[in-house]
Amino acid sequence: MNTMTHKGYTARIDFDERDDIFVGRVLGLRTIISFHADNVARLRAEFEAAVDDFLRDCEEQGIKPEKPASGRLLLRVPPEVHGAALVAAQAAGKSLNQWATEVLQNAAQASTA
Template sequence: MTLEHKGYLGSAEMDMVTGVLFGKLLFVNDLVTYEAMTVAELQHEFRAAVDDYLETCRQLGREPQQPCSGLFNVRVGPALHRAAAVRAQKDGVKLNAVVVSALEQYLSQVAIKHAHTHDHKVTVELKAPAESVGTGIYSKNNWITSEQFGAQAHVSH
């Protein structure tokens, strides 16, 4: 469960041993926590914690941190960074637009599905009619020998 008040988000968790509900503000570096014994009390304590955080920042003369301000660092390997930058330049777009597009696509999907393919090696034994010479297949009025098409098949699933 996620709580929301004045643009701030908070977590809601439970200590299974004591039964205490607790949480903290999400997506800010300042540590702001709250706890309660009931869900209604936790919601109240969360709102009070946000209000107290904003008031404390005002009293200290500093701006409160804004959750999800629109700026974040993305750590990727140098090869992926370079490949994305080259592709973005080739496509005439900024690298930022590539990241925005990728995030929008990610969020529009219900769930990311893991898919893979792999190959199987299949051995096929070809048996020719007794009266023929060699092994092969009879197809469209032509006898094709196993040497002409090979004796391996490729199967994917």
């Protein structure tokens, strides 16, 4: 997956072969923020402008801008998965939080490679 990042917001980039343009969409938000351009330099400029416009609109409306992630994650898993994860974390000499963070980070990096 191709991505761009600006001010903590990440966009997924795809190529629309039919229209011969790059298309981007900011990930992790309920608000839809999309943009497009016919070259990479223009696409980056459009992405940055879209994020900046979003942040400016939020400020003008007096609302807190939605962030892609807070850093807190609540998971509900079967007890046997929880137990196995706890054993794996302890075997690695880590807390469950440290272990889970590493596992999630590795999985996320593998899926974007």
